[in-house]
Amino acid sequence: MTIASMAATFAGVSTAALAAESGMTNWQLGFQASVSDMMDDITWFNAFTLIIITVITLFVLALLIICIVKFSAKANPVPSRTSHNTMIEVAWTVIPILVLVVIAIPSFRLLYKQLDIPDYEMTVKAIGYQWYWGYEYNDEGMGDLYFDSYMLGDPLDPEADVVARQEVATERGVTINEVPRLLAVDNDLVVPVDTTVRLQVTAEDVIHAFAMPSMGLKIDAIPGRLNETWFRAREEGVYYGQCSELCGVNHAFMPIAIRVVSKEQFQTWVTAAQEDLDGANKQLMASINEQKKLAAGKLEDISVAAK
Known part of the structure; x- marks a missing residue:
């Protein structure tokens, strides 16, 4: 526990109240500081989807680089006449569906939590x-x-x-x-x-x-x-x-x-x-x-x- 937190605890006020913080800073890039369980869940979901998007982006970038190098005109003077590949077509259909399902489950759970009002005071x-x-x-x-x-x-x-x-x-x-x-x-x-x-x-x-x-x-x-x-x-x-x-x-x-x-x-x-x-x-x-x-x-x- 920091000295500021200890002082706030002994004085009976939170660190946020002591510092008059609103969770915002000048030129802030990320979310405001969370002060509720709901915002904690939103912050987690944002990080979760960011990881998935980053992995997909890097994977697609790697495929592009491989295709540019491996299938360039210099490396392949005689172009391939392949018209389709069943396994690849199945994969690029099924994998995006699975990714969307993985994102949808916590997304729907979060939406439900926002609108499912608990016992209120x-x-x-x-x-x-x-x-x-x-x-x-x-x-x-x-x-x-x-x-x-x-x-x-x-x-x-x-x-x-x-x-x-x-x-x-x-x-x-x-x-x-x-x-x-x-x-x-x-x-x-x-x-x-x-x-x-x-x-x-x-x-x-x-x-x-x-x-x-x-x-x-x-x-x-x-x-x-x-x-x-x-x-x-x-x-x-x-x-x-x-x-x-x-x-x-x-x-x-x-x-x-x-x-x-x-x-x-x-x-x-x-x-x-x-x-x-x-x-x-x-x-x-x-x-x-x-x-x-x-x-x-x-x-x-x-x-x-x-x-």
Whole structure:
């Protein structure tokens, strides 16, 4: 266990929450860091298919090189008059079928897992609009909590965007890097850690898509239809996604932010949010910042002790 992990453990927060990580880095080539079992399975399946594709590509490349060298005009001044080869034709028909079956079995299993909702502990409804999201909490004990979630900043004016995001960062007591451009929103979707959440998704106007890469989420939001999926985040932190269905001129400015907090923090937030959402968000950020300070203090103590 690393010193950072030990500090996070002693402080009662995850490493992701301590570092304010969202699983993303600049110029990132791979997936966002996984925070759910579903995304673990998707990451494995991606690696599995990549291995198969690599083997096939190298095999075909080797065949091409062999054919170029062995059957060139210089090596074969008299061309072969072979018209067919039954075994080769059977092989190049059967082998691709077997490869597709090997890929299809885990693929179908993964698709089934995404849509087969297990016993869930809470339900959240996400409604897509042009161009923002609305969230509803309708479970018992949560009242009829509903709020809209808009992107922060001005995407068309870089200077105004920085100013707007810095104001929000100052208000929240965080750095501007924790209010990422084109991704941060005014009201995060708040859920408790280690909790199975049923997500119901629909749209008010055109087709949208709710996508959260770090949790393996992607489902269409269709007007007049209610789609369902689920997720269970195992680490605290704030994670970002975007609408993934072309929905109009501001499609690029329709981000999704899910803030995963402790169960105690969530209960405090959801109770306060029924009366005052802005106040509840400020209280939640204050609690998170206090956790970070405590974790940083524990980390410093451990570093001193390690020396």
